[in-house]
Structures are given as C-alpha cells and as structure tokens.
Amino acid sequence: MPIATPKQFADMLDAAQKGAYAYPAINCVNLTTLNAAMKGFADSKSDGIIQFSTGAGQFASGLNHKDPVTGVIVLAEAAHRLAEQYNVLIALNTDHCQPQKAASFLDPLLDATEARRAKGENNLFQNHMLDASALPLDENMEISKKYLKRCADLEVILEVEAGVVGGEEDGAAGTEDTPEEHLYTTPEDMVAVHEALAEIGRFTFAATFGNVHGHYKPGAVKLRPEILKEGQAAVQEKYGQDAEFDLVFHGGSGSLLEEIRETLEYGVIKMNVDTDTQYAFTRPVASHIFSNYEGVLKIDGEIGNKKVYDPRSYLKKAEENMAARTAKACEDLLSTGKSIL
Numbered sequence: 001m002p003i004a005t006p007k008q009f010a011d012m013l014d015a016a017q018k019g020a021y022a023y024p025a026i027n028c029v030n031l032t033t034l035n036a037a038m039k040g041f042a043d044s045k046s047d048g049i050i051q052f053s054t055g056a057g058q059f060a061s062g063l064n065h066k067d068p069v070t071g072v073i074v075l076a077e078a079a080h081r082l083a084e085q086y087n088v089l090i091a092l093n094t095d096h097c098q099p100q101k102a103a104s105f106l107d108p109l110l111d112a113t114e115a116r117r118a119k120g121e122n123n124l125f126q127n128h129m130l131d132a133s134a135l136p137l138d139e140n141m142e143i144s145k146k147y148l149k150r151c152a153d154l155e156v157i158l159e160v161e162a163g164v165v166g167g168e169e170d171g172a173a174g175t176e177d178t179p180e181e182h183l184y185t186t187p188e189d190m191v192a193v194h195e196a197l198a199e200i201g202r203f204t205f206a207a208t209f210g211n212v213h214g215h216y217k218p219g220a221v222k223l224r225p226e227i228l229k230e231g232q233a234a235v236q237e238k239y240g241q242d243a244e245f246d247l248v249f250h251g252g253s254g255s256l257l258e259e260i261r262e263t264l265e266y267g268v269i270k271m272n273v274d275t276d277t278q279y280a281f282t283r284p285v286a287s288h289i290f291s292n293y294e295g296v297l298k299i300d301g302e303i304g305n306k307k308v309y310d311p312r313s314y315l316k317k318a319e320e321n322m323a324a325r326t327a328k329a330c331e332d333l334l335s336t337g338k339s340i341l
C-alpha cells in the first residue's frame, strides 16, 4: 500500500482520537532508517508517521550541498516507493520549521505537492509542521493562519506549536534557561489557537506540558499531562465537543509510560520519537564494532575482515533494532494491531 492519501490520513487521526491511541512519528534520515520505521510499523500492524527534520534533509542531500529541500524530497519520494511494499498506512511529515525558514523550506515542499496533484498523484507530504512557538502567540497565529490556508487548499494538515518545549533538537525550541511558566500552554492559549485556526482548515497542535527535547533519565522530566486536559476542557466548554484538539506530544524521551498513556486520554494522537530510535539504531553498531575489533580494522599490516566492515553487516543490525524500538513505541501508544487499512 502506498503512502496515505489525505483522506486516509484524516481517517487515521480520527480513528486515533476516537480510540484513545496515538501514532509514533519516527524521524528518519536515510534509506536504512526509513526501512527500519516501516518494518516496525508493519510488524506491529500499526499505521504510522515518518517525519524529516530540516537537518535530515541537509544530511540526505549530501555533504557538498546540505540542501534541506532536495534532501527531504528525495527521502519522501523514496518513502512513497518503499511504502508500496507494506500493508499498513504511512503518512509523511516534516518536523520543526521556524518562521524564518518557512519560505525556503515549506513553500517549495508545498509546490512539490501541488505539482504532484496536478498530475493526479498523491500529496508528497500529508502533514507539515510550522513551529512559530518562539513568537508571541498573536504573531505565531498570523503566520500559522497563512500556512494553514495554503495547506488546507492542498489537503495537507498543518501542525502548529505554542509555548516552548524545553531541551534541544536540531536547533528547535527552548533552552535550559526557559522560564518554567513558558513550558506549559495555558487554557487561554488553547482557546486562542482554536479561535485563530479552526475555521481555516485541519491542524494539529503541539501543546507544551513540561516536555523536553533530547534525552533524560526516566523520571527526570516533570510532565503535567493535566495541562492538556484543562486546555481541551476550556475549548470544548466554549465551542462544543467537536472542538477537541488533535494534540501532538514532542519531547517524550524519558517520560514514564503511565504519563504517556495519560496523554492519550486527553487527545494526543501523535508522539514524536527521535532520540530513542537514534540510540536503538546506534547501539548494535557499537556492539558490532567492539566485538569485531580485529576485523573492522586493518591492524599491523593485516587485511581485516571484509565481512564485518561491509556497512551492510552492521546496518542490518541497526535496522532490526530500530524497527524493534519503533514497535515498542506502537505498544506504548496503543496503536499496535489497529491499522485502519
């Protein structure tokens, strides 16, 4: 089955919202990580989301170019071809894009989707994130409105963010010094976001409730999932049951399973997974290199062992372990066995 159509992706989000589960959104950077994420979803009979950061795009376009647009288009086109082999739905997203990068990054990607649609083909991306959370909320909503309008015309869902996610990930979001009150989205913010965007088109919302990018020991992150509950209640009280947000959970590494599960009850339908799958990818590579030390290196004039320095020998192990970590994310988010295909 190919990449989800706009209708299938909307149905995925509706099914998750109704069934109180969420999709892992796995950051990928090359063919091996794409294959790992797809294998993890397929083995779990779970639909899922694959996403690319601007940094992944730069990496994928090659060291001489470092062009985020070319890189993510190559990754997305490859994903469209690879996904045809599987019996689950995969949706494609681009991760954090700050307002100053939007014209050079989101615009050409939306143009690429527009060109595909003109040929009767599926959208290149089903979802894009515009992260204007560093701006005051009214300015954030002004630019978010502009992009949501264009996305809606192309049946692309826009992910927006308000408030600051702590930690750091590809240059996104806050710092250690972020004042604590900014780490939590208020119910008033959630109402304001609904009022600004709901009539324009479908969007998802990355609210902040103490989440931080990067990696922390379990328990180190002080999440307050009730922030999400309070925000949803404020919006639904004013605008009815249907005003419920489709929420996105950023910066979940190091969160306790019970906290992750609690967010599912408050409308989280997508959780970004990057740090944990990065480690899952690299762990078996380290093991391979250490345990085949005399084969991967040419020591004292010897010739090493081609079988163990062939990149496939360790990248297969990396793919296998990242697929297993993706499957664990499906379990954590209760999407296992729930493909709507």
Ligand SMILES: [Zn+2]
Pocket (backbone or CB within 6 Å): 096, 165, 169, 172, 213, 250, 251, 272
């Ligand atoms: Zn994020």
